[in-house]
Amino acid sequence: MSTPTSGVEIVPDPQEPRKPPVVTLQAEKLTRVFGRGPSRHVAVQPLDLQIDTSTALGIVGESGSGKSTLSRLLVGLDTPTAGEVLIDGTRISQLMSTPSGMRRFRATVQYVAQDTFSSFDPRRTLRDSVATPLRVLRGVKGEEAEAEIREVLTLLQLDPGFLDRYPGQISGGQRQRFALARSLVVRPRILMCDEVVSALDVSVQGAVLNMIREYCETHSVGLGFVSHGLPATAFISSTLLVMKYGEVVEHGPTKDVIENPQHPYTRSLLDAYRRGPAEIKADSVA
Numbered sequence: 001m002s003t004p005t006s007g008v009e010i011v012p013d014p015q016e017p018r019k020p021p022v023v024t025l026q027a028e029k030l031t032r033v034f035g036r037g038p039s040r041h042v043a044v045q046p047l048d049l050q051i052d053t054s055t056a057l058g059i060v061g062e063s064g065s066g067k068s069t070l071s072r073l074l075v076g077l078d079t080p081t082a083g084e085v086l087i088d089g090t091r092i093s094q095l096m097s098t099p100s101g102m103r104r105f106r107a108t109v110q111y112v113a114q115d116t117f118s119s120f121d122p123r124r125t126l127r128d129s130v131a132t133p134l135r136v137l138r139g140v141k142g143e144e145a146e147a148e149i150r151e152v153l154t155l156l157q158l159d160p161g162f163l164d165r166y167p168g169q170i171s172g173g174q175r176q177r178f179a180l181a182r183s184l185v186v187r188p189r190i191l192m193c194d195e196v197v198s199a200l201d202v203s204v205q206g207a208v209l210n211m212i213r214e215y216c217e218t219h220s221v222g223l224g225f226v227s228h229g230l231p232a233t234a235f236i237s238s239t240l241l242v243m244k245y246g247e248v249v250e251h252g253p254t255k256d257v258i259e260n261p262q263h264p265y266t267r268s269l270l271d272a273y274r275r276g277p278a279e280i281k282a283d284s285v286a
């Protein structure tokens with residue numbers, strides 16, 4: 001069968017890297033209520049948001065404001081009381097109902113949990129823990145896997161010598177970076193990070209934040225970055241969402257939110273940080 005041509009053949013430039021397709025994670029009227037009766041607690045009030053592969057969304061708010069609950073809902077680790085999470089228009093509840101759908105979702109969206117201790121199996125070496133998602137979700141094993149793991153560890157300033165250790169044999173900050181490494185080897189299109197730099201000292205924190213920001217920009221990875229720390233969140237995000245008591249009180253371009261906060265709660269968060277040593281400078285906001 002002959003192919004119709006217009007007479008002009010467009011040959012792709014082999015030198016030009018192909019842009020990966022855009023992936024969009026969307027929340028529609030997403031709601032999470034815990035408990036009943038007098039112990040009923042609305043952890044996430046109905047909210048809409050979108051993260052795509054060119055977004056860095058910072059989610060900030062004080063302890064208990066619902067940030068972790070929201071991030072767990074977005075990655076399918078918790079079930080909403082109402083509303084939906086969709087990836088490229090498909091409900092993730094539908095994807096999660098089959099092993100192959102779940103694998104596809106996990107290969108696209110990776111989550112780095114706040115509690116890194118319980119997210120690692122204490123009986124498995126760190127090599128085993130990092131190599132498993134690489135094998136299961138991307139089919140990479142053996143020497144190729146080892147080379148990729150070492151590459152990611154270098155990015156995160158982690159000694160490959162740690163690979164033979166168990167999670168309990170490294171520090172909390174090193175474990176946080178191993179949790180990040182375990183997600184990055186999957187080469188996700190969307191990365192959700194919950195308090196991933198909280199256990200790091202200030203110098204390593206800056207380096208890891210820079211690395212995450214650069215990695216996501218270079219590889220067109222959408223980022224969801226949850227933290228109660230406003231300076232780190234403002235530094236890394238292009239869009240900022242401020243939560244209070246499960247409600248989104250402000251949501252907009254980070255620069256606008258920082259320079260011209262509309263909600264008194266955001267202003268109080270900013271004032272608290274401006275009074276402290278970790279002052280946010282508007283020109284340091286991406």
Ligand SMILES: Nc1ncnc2c1ncn2[C@@H]1O[C@H](COP(=O)(O)OP(=O)(O)OP(=O)(O)O)[C@@H](O)[C@H]1O
Nearest residue numbers: 034035041043062063064065066067068069070228
């Ligand atoms: N499984 C649960 N059962 C009942 N209540 C819960 C559950 N998980 C979270 N909550 C409540 O929902 C609210 C939001 O919790 P969440 O962990 O999302 O807050 P957060 O903003 O991430 O806090 P932090 O910064 O301290 O991690 C809190 O009041 C918490 O007590």
